[in-house]
Structures are given as structure tokens and as C-alpha cells.
Amino acid sequence: MVQESGKRKKPNILVTGTPGTGKTTTCTALAEAIEFHHINVGELVKEKNLHDGWDDELDCYVLNEDLVCDELEDVMEAGGNIVDYHGCDFFPERWFDCVVVLQTDNTILYDRLSRRGYKDSKLSNNIECEIFQVLLEEAKESYQEDKVIGLKSDTIEDISRNVATLTDWVRNWPCPSQRCGKRGRPVEEILNSIKSGTAKHKEGARRMEASESEEGEVPQRNATFFFYHPCYFLEDALKALFKCLGFQIGTNTRAHKRSTMKPSNSEENPSTPENNASYEQKTSQDVPSYAEQSDDQKCSTSQNFVSFYLFSHQIPLFIITFQYIYF
Ligand SMILES: Nc1ncnc2c1ncn2[C@@H]1O[C@H](COP(=O)(O)OP(=O)(O)OP(=O)(O)O)[C@@H](O)[C@H]1O
Numbered sequence: 001m002v003q004e005s006g007k008r009k010k011p012n013i014l015v016t017g018t019p020g021t022g023k024t025t026t027c028t029a030l031a032e033a034i035e036f037h038h039i040n041v042g043e044l045v046k047e048k049n050l051h052d053g054w055d056d057e058l059d060c061y062v063l064n065e066d067l068v069c070d071e072l073e074d075v076m077e078a079g080g081n082i083v084d085y086h087g088c089d090f091f092p093e094r095w096f097d098c099v100v101v102l103q104t105d106n107t108i109l110y111d112r113l114s115r116r117g118y119k120d121s122k123l124s125n126n127i128e129c130e131i132f133q134v135l136l137e138e139a140k141e142s143y144q145e146d147k148v149i150g151l152k153s154d155t156i157e158d159i160s161r162n163v164a165t166l167t168d169w170v171r172n173w174p175c176p177s178q179r180c181g182k183r184g185r186p187v188e189e190i191l192n193s194i195k196s197g198t199a200k201h202k203e204g205a206r207r208m209e210a211s212e213s214e215e216g217e218v219p220q221r222n223a224t225f226f227f228y229h230p231c232y233f234l235e236d237a238l239k240a241l242f243k244c245l246g247f248q249i250g251t252n253t254r255a256h257k258r259s260t261m262k263p264s265n266s267e268e269n270p271s272t273p274e275n276n277a278s279y280e281q282k283t284s285q286d287v288p289s290y291a292e293q294s295d296d297q298k299c300s301t302s303q304n305f306v307s308f309y310l311f312s313h314q315i316p317l318f319i320i321t322f323q324y325i326y327f
Pocket residue numbers: 017018019020021022023024025026042085086112153154155156157158159207208209210211212
């Protein structure tokens with residue numbers, strides 16, 4: 001991680017990742033450990049109406065990126081903030097000294113999101129987003145790579161380790177006159193207080209409680225298949241075959257994302273997993289058909305390598321991977 005001391009006396013940290021990877025829980029503990037300001041962008045958007053209304057299809061607010069950036073500009077300049085959001089490409093790069101991407105095992109994430117009662121399309125969009133590491137890639141594209149760090153967030157121990165790592169980083173951040181993060185409470189103590197509901201930051205406690213009280217209520221998992229292939233024609237053939245067999249089919253957004261220009265308009269921006277569905281719908285119309293592609297496009301493994309997944313309610317979870325590479 002790069003340690004950058006500009007005018008700010010304290011660094012700013014961005015914690016991003018697919019919904020459910022533990023951003024809020026981690027940020028709550030970290031904010032308490034180093035006495036930084038935790039900014040949950042999702043909550044801020046609701047509180048201050050920094051959105052363009054509710055999207056029924058995506059089941060979320062349509063965030064207004066300009067309003068969010070205007071709202072945060074002064075606070076970010078001061079430093080000492082931990083920003084928590086499931087997207088990262090619309091914030092000014094200069095705001096952050098460290099960008100953390102939390103990552104969770106797909107099965108664990110599936111269970112966490114199912115407990116939240118996410119509807120099928122929202123659930124599959126988010127799982128897909130995690131499988132294809134959309135947020136990690138977005139972070140690497142949007143920030144200097146050595147500022148970006150991916151951290152595993154499967155267990156409470158992972159949170160504890162991540163908070164300790166980040167606390168150490170903040171304390172060693174070279175600020176002009178003093179050490180940056182004040183020495184707060186030990187991480188384990190903070191996590192215990194989050195679990196027991198006595199934490200200063202109630203949001204983390206609420207989420208942890210919700211997760212534990214609903215244990216055992218995980219619905220039957222869908223069957224999920226992933227096919228890795230280099231060409232669109234193979235994708236189409238496999239889709240047709242599995243559609244005949246009664247599977248619901250989703251398409252990998254990352255392949256589409258790479259094959260089209262990234263929209264600058266916030267409404268069309270796919271940076272949030274919730275936006276992926278509409279983005280996918282729009283971009284799938286823009287992607288050239290197989291016949292319209294150049295030879296390079298037809299068999300470009302980087303463009304089409306990961307292609308689609310299937311969901312079905314009838315069978316337990318399977319992940320089947322076919323890897324097919326042209327040399
Ligand atoms: N590493 C972890 N170990 C165990 N449970 C976790 C972990 N991370 C998160 N959880 C639990 O998973 C649920 C989701 O966590 P949390 O709300 O922090 O995720 P999030 O990434 O902030 O989600 P969102 O983006 O939707 O706000 C919570 O109930 C939380 O207690």
C-alpha cells in the first residue's frame with residue numbers, strides 16, 4: 001500500500017466490496033479502533049436525499065454521484081474518514097490513500113444475502129459480481145494499483161485481522177506532525193462490543209445481531225454453473241441448450257463491460273451491483289453480434305473468457321467449470 005502524505009493530516013480509507021462482504025461491520029470496528037469518521041454512503045444517500053429516486057426493478061435508490069461527491073468534498077479534504085460503499089469508480093481518486101476491497105467466499109456470501117431476503121435477481125447479480133471480482137477490478141482501474149488491497153472477509157477472525165492490519169497502516173501513515181490514528185480500544189474488545197450491542201456505532205451491532213439471530217434460515221441454494229469459454233458462438237449454443245433444460249440464464253456483466261465504452265452518465269454507470277442489471281440490459285444491445293465482430297474479437301480470451309451462469313431451484317449447489325483456451 002502506498003503511504004501518501006499530502007496536505008491531509010490523516011489519511012482517508014475507502015472500503016468497498018459486494019454487498020454483504022462485511023464493509024459496514026469492518027468499518028464500524030475500524031472507525032472505533034482508530035477514531036476515524038465512518039461514512040456509510042448508502043445511509044448518507046437516504047438521509048440526505050442524494051439520489052434520483054427509487055428503482056423498483058433494481059430494488060434500490062438511484063444514487064446521484066455529483067450530489068454525493070459535493071456532499072463529501074470538504075469532509076474528505078480534512079482526512080480521517082472511512083468511506084463504506086459498494087462501488088468506487090465515481091469518487092475522485094485524490095480522496096483516498098488506501099482502497100480496501102473486501103472479498104467473501106461465494107457460498108458464505110450467498111447465505112448472508114439470502115438471510116437478508118434478497119430477491120432472486122438481486123441475489124444472483126451480487127453473487128456474480130463477487131465471483132467475477134467486479135469491485136476489485138473496478139478499484140484497480142480507478143486507483144493507483146498499489147493503493148488497492150483485497151482482504152478476505154469470511155469470518156469474524158478475518159474482520160479482526162483486517163481491522164488490525166488497517167489500524168497498523170493508519171498508525172504508520174506519515175503525517176506531518178503527529179501519529180494519525182489515536183490508539184483506540186483493542187480490536188477484539190471492539191468486536192465483542194459490536195456483537196453484544198454496546199458498540200458506539202449501532203449499525204455494525206445491528207447487522208451482526210441480525211446475522212446471528214437469523215442463523216439457520218438460509219433458503220435452499222440455487223444451482224449455479226459457470227462456463228468459461230473464448231467465443232460468443234459457444235456461449236449462444238450453451239445458453240440455448242440450458243434454456244431448453246429449464247434453467248434461468250444470466251450473462252456475465254464483466255465481459256460486456258469490457259467490450260463497450262464505459263458510460264459517463266451516472267444513471268447508466270454499472271459501478272454498483274444493483275446497477276449491473278440495467279447496465280447489462282443496455283450493454284447487451286450494444287455488444288456486436290458474433291457475425292459483426294472482427295476475428296480478434298471472436299476469439300479474444302480476455303474479452304469473453306468468463307461468460308455466463310445458470311440458476312435453477314431444483315438442484316443443490318454445484319459449480320461446474322469448463323476451461324477452454326485457444327493457443
Ligand atoms: N467476516 C464476517 N464474518 C462473519 N459475519 C460477517 C462478516 N462480514 C459480515 N458479516 C455479517 O454479514 C452481514 C452483512 O455484513 P455487512 O452489513 O457489514 O456487509 P456490507 O458489505 O456492509 O453490506 P451492504 O453493502 O449491503 O451494506 C452482517 O449480518 C454481518 O454481521
